[in-house]
Amino acid sequence: MKKVILTIVFALIGGAFLFGTDSLDAKKISIEEKFGNSTVVAESGAYKFDVAHSAIGFKVKHMGLVDVPGYFTEFSGTVNYNADDVTKSSVEFSAKTASVDTRVARRDNHLRSADFFDAEKFPEITFKSKKVEKSGDTLNVTGDFTLRGVTKTMTIPVKVAGFASGRGGSKVMGATAETMFDRTAFGVDYGAKSGAIGKDVKVILNIEAKK
Template sequence: MATWKIDPAHSSVSFSIKHMMIAKVHGAFDKVSGTLQYDASDVSKSSVEATIETASINTREAQRDTHLKSADFFDVEKYPSITFKSKKIEGSDEEFKVTGDLSIHGVTKEVVIAVEGPSSEMKDPWGNTKIGISGQTKIKRKDFGLNWNAALEAGGVLVGDDVNITLEIQFAKQ
């Protein structure tokens, strides 16, 4: 069993959600940390935990980011982090399902993340051993108490419910 830490400078947690029912808006969280306990010979013995700072949300639009940090959405003062803790990892041939508890806005729900990887171990120019994974899942924001919305004059709502989450995570061996 090897211990790996998330390399935040080379990792991203991004999301997309429908805006005005016509196009997806993309964003990311700039601060993520966590640990992978990885058993290459028996992946089912592996585990992962991650923490995202909610105040690090970045949609490239300052006014929207301020609203997302407010009590209408993430309420970063009350809920400063999003956490994930795996309960089960299964799969083989570099395709895995990671089942775990995702906690957002004080609500914890089980989610399944489809993961590709880990990549082969590589040494960076400074001698650090690295691996990487890519993952995807979809959640419903209202399941986590993120209910704010506005009706549109032409019908429909301003913010969609389905949130697509994409992970590109690089780990450094400890």
């Protein structure tokens, strides 16, 4: 009898999760409808990351207390946006590991060392999309993420902030994304075991790209 009750409880929890995600999707769609009123129309084409107005960064918890942010100052990337069928869009970018900047020079040097990025051996972090799926106002971009020579599939939920016309009519697009990964899966273990330096890395992508 105990078993039977357990099974029913599990089934109910499972069901609640499934229904829960359904109602979430409904919310997303209504956001997307509002978003559709944007005055500047999306335009297909290749958009290059604007380094001055984009941020490729990360946040790591220190001693479980606060997020310590860092950014890469050297990076490049391209969005191939398909306005007719957004799922046919693609994105790729790379960041120079040696350009890491956490505003503390000594720490940046440590991050460049073999304890972390091993920047000499692995000069770049790269992402290359393979698949784009639309879910409400989110584009789930799945691709190969390479860090320290290890490549793993990663899905990044991207929100397209919109399109704007700059001075001179140049088209600009904005996109933001946040995701998280476990750095130890890429062999970046330093300080993870003691919990002093979080093993979960929050990825911050604030991308403004110009056509």
